[in-house]
Amino acid sequence: MWKTRVVAVMLGAASFMAQTHAEAQQRPAQQSVQWQLQVVSDGQQIDAFDGTTTVGQARTDTHHHVVTHNVGCKDAPGGSIDLLRTLTVSPLQASATEVTLTIEAQETIEEPGARETDTGCKLPPQPRRVAASHPGLTVPDGQWVTWTIVDKNPTLVYRVKASLATQP
Template sequence: MGTFAALALMSAFAAGNAAAAAAAADAAASAAAPATPAASNLDDTPTAVAWKLDVVRDGRTIDTFEATTMVGQTFNETHHHPMQHRVGCKDNPAGGIDLARTVSVSPVAADVGGVTLALDTDETIEDDTAPTTPEGCALPPQPRRVNASHPGLLVPMGESADWTLIDKNPTLVYRVHASIAPH
């Protein structure tokens, strides 16, 4: 019980005012009550994170993933980009391939300083140049697979963070924006 509350209670008793004494006792009890989780407004609901991931190849955005995901949960999505190439000396349609991109995003932590995301990717890309036969006939560009993981990309509040997967021929960067979503 605080000093002020004790003095108010003693004063009320000395004056013979039972109603004032009861009010002072109630005030003293509530002032002295320890904080409980409900009283301190602690929220057990996981934090929701709104994020957007732009796939940037050679400075140009070629794909985008976007969602709101709770801290501790994982978002998975695959985008398919079928390609058909013209090949051979007669420039015939052939050489089709599905350039699939799978991204997994898991918010690990979120606070006023920023959002930390765990990222995984598995994608198929094509080389920028197409090979030719010794006779000069076109062949389809060679596909290659990119698998990468980032255990904790920190995205500062109000900013973006870049994760470079390939630094040249072509450059491939994931540009991530993230913020705490309103409840």
């Protein structure tokens, strides 16, 4: 009697494994997107990000760039600012012709212009926090698309390129 039960359990397990294997083969592979993002300030590229991310997933990267300015009446180094930039990129959809990305950005930038005390001594630039979100940036396959984050003082533009990642 117990042999009959063991055989039944083994047949059930074999059937389950075959069904699971067949379903796995029928499911399409997860699509991945290769993307590049260039940060351009006043016409000059100042940073770049890239990655390969699965559709429906997100990737977050943070870059630091510490800047030290000469300050005071003796022009001494000081007034360091961490120009922190954090981007989260998430592909929403991807096809052979276009990719749609969600992009979340948080930046610390410097206010332009030299500042001085009443007596003419230099002050460091003031940091400014910028946050931007694009819920669905559509990028034609392999082409650059621009997204303006700040339109002046300074201009800040993201250039984005994306395409389906080639499957091995």
